[in-house]
Amino acid sequence: MTHFLSILIRALKRGCRCVEVDCWDGPNGEPIVYHGHTLTSKILFKDVIASVANYAFKVSEYPVIISLENHCSIEQQKVMAKHLSSILGNSLLKFTLDGKVPSVLPSPEALRGKILIKGKKIGGVEKNLDGAQETITGEVSDEDEAAEIDKDSLPPEESHGEKKLKQSLCKELSDLVVYCKSVHFSGFEKSRETGKSYEMSSLSESKARKHIKEAGTEFVQHNSRQLTRVYPSGMRTDSSNYSPQDMWNVGCQIVALNFQTAGTEMDLNDGLFSQNNSCGYILKPEFLRQYASTFNPDRPQEFCNDHPQKLFIKIISGQQLPKLSKKEGSIVDPLVRVEIYGVPQDQSKQETRHIDNNGFNPVWNESLQFSIHTPELALVRFVVEDHDTTTRNDFIGQYTLPFTSMLQGYRHIRLLSKDGTSLAPSSLFVHIHIDLA
Numbered sequence: 169m170t171h172f173l174s175i176l177i178r179a180l181k182r183g184c185r186c187v188e189v190d191c192w193d194g195p196n197g198e199p200i201v202y203h204g205h206t207l208t209s210k211i212l213f214k215d216v217i218a219s220v221a222n223y224a225f226k227v228s229e230y231p232v233i234i235s236l237e238n239h240c241s242i243e244q245q246k247v248m249a250k251h252l253s254s255i256l257g258n259s260l261l262k263f264t265l266d267g268k269v270p271s272v273l274p275s276p277e278a279l280r281g282k283i284l285i286k287g288k289k290i291g292g293v294e295k296n297l298d299g300a301q302e303t304i305t306g307e308v309s310d311e312d313e314a315a316e317i318d319k320d321s322l323p324p325e326e327s328h329g330e331k332k333l334k335q336s337l338c339k340e341l342s343d344l345v346v347y348c349k350s351v352h353f354s355g356f357e358k359s360r361e362t363g364k365s366y367e368m369s370s371l372s373e374s375k376a377r378k379h380i381k382e383a384g385t386e387f388v389q390h391n392s393r394q395l396t397r398v399y400p401s402g403m404r405t406d407s408s409n410y411s412p413q414d415m416w417n418v419g420c421q422i423v424a425l426n427f428q429t430a431g432t433e434m435d436l437n438d439g440l441f442s443q444n445n446s447c448g449y450i451l452k453p454e455f456l457r458q459y460a461s462t463f464n465p466d467r468p469q470e471f472c473n474d475h476p477q478k479l480f481i482k483i484i485s486g487q488q489l490p491k492l493s494k495k496e497g498s499i500v501d502p503l504v505r506v507e508i509y510g511v512p513q514d515q516s517k518q519e520t521r522h523i524d525n526n527g528f529n530p531v532w533n534e535s536l537q538f539s540i541h542t543p544e545l546a547l548v549r550f551v552v553e554d555h556d557t558t559t560r561n562d563f564i565g566q567y568t569l570p571f572t573s574m575l576q577g578y579r580h581i582r583l584l585s586k587d588g589t590s591l592a593p594s595s596l597f598v599h600i601h602i603d604l605a
């Protein structure tokens with residue numbers, strides 16, 4: 169099996185509910201999919217769709233979105249539409265659930281077992297409803313995401329040279345887009361006035377960060393009406409990830425990460441979704457769901473005039489920490505760091521001292537203390553590292569969970585490896601106490 173298919177399958181099995189498929193014309197009339205920034209691994213589109221069909225609902229019955237990056241000719245777009253219909257069968261969502269133009273999106277519950285296509289669309293959803301046959305192909309502006317890569321980070325003269333091309337889209341493929349029509353983001357005001365519930369925009373991480381900084385509250389309001397997808401910068405040729413937390417803080421729904429790249433960002437992703445059995449969907453806190461929300465993650469205190477909650481964590485001991493194979497024969501010198509992610513004000517880290525030469529039953533007995541202003545958005549990450557005086561510490565294990573899922577009292581924290589698998593029986597023994605403000 170190709171690398172891309174195995175990444176895709178692993179992501180679906182980990183609860184990922186939106187996959188990007190970058191399609192190009194291939195030989196023998198068969199569209200192909202390129203992965204990432206290399207043009208080396210080409211896979212048949214139909215094989216990718218078959219994998220989605222086979223693995224979409226293995227761990228979660230909630231809907232999967234196939235995000236199409238379509239660079240194909242009309243002929244091969246027709247082939248794509250044919251494959252989507254024949255391979256996905258009844259799972260493919262082709263019409264709105266109630267046969268009407270939606271004023272709000274249906275819930276994941278209502279869309280159980282469905283696969284949705286996200287892409288460009290000729291006109292609105294009403295076109296699917298009135299059986300209009302007149303349009304054979306249409307033109308949509310070619311603002312594909314690859315072409316939009318970080319215009320912000322290019323020199324000004326290059327970003328001015330941006331070309332607006334028209335791309336032809338065939339009706340068959342257009343009709344398969346129902347609740348996730350890709351539209352260019354033209355500002356919060358525009359979307360407030362004319363945006364539809366089924367229209368969604370994709371923003372590069374740098375654009376998203378810019379909007380968060382300049383218009384956090386408007387972004388929150390926008391995300392209560394429409395979906396936003398954020399994707400990694402095209403500069404990340406090493407498939408590294410950006411911090412999803414900033415995007416979650418303003419209620420962005422689809423925060424795309426490179427699932428194949430282990431690290432803090434994926435730990436946060438797994439940690440956030442763990443509160444709903446890793447089904448891939450969680451309900452946003454109420455202040456991110458209101459049309460007229462005044463929440464701004466940079467000024468959460470203006471929103472809730474409360475005192476912060478105090479989190480006391482005593483790191484007592486560790487049990488059977490794994491050996492690091494690359495340092496054969498050497499025994500780890502473990503330390504524990506607790507990291508808080510959330511609104512900027514809540515982000516902080518504290519760590520214990522390291523214990524020399526004991527991975528079997530180290531005892532720290534150290535108390536750490538944190539202030540949490542916006543508990544609904546806070547994640548707590550426990551990291552165990554092997555202290556190294558000369559180089560960077562080596563990762564031993566971690567566990568991340570939402571602050572609101574933390575139980576007080578004595579707890580065993582079961583550690584996970586870099587790629588999210590269990591390191592049982594390795595664990596930390598801790599005591600947790602929360603002082604409500």
Ligand SMILES: *[C@@H]1O[C@H](CO)[C@@H](O)[C@H](O)[C@H]1NC(C)=O
Nearest residue numbers: 276277443444447449450451
């Ligand atoms: C878990 O997901 C289901 C389906 O989307 C949703 O109805 C429910 O509210 C979610 N629960 C939480 C705690 O987010």
Ligand SMILES: *[C@@H]1O[C@H](CO)[C@@H](O)[C@H](O)[C@H]1NC(C)=O
Nearest residue numbers: 483484485530531532533534
């Ligand atoms: C850790 O704390 C416990 C309980 O207070 C105490 O019995 C134990 O001796 C302490 N261990 C170390 C190594 O400080």
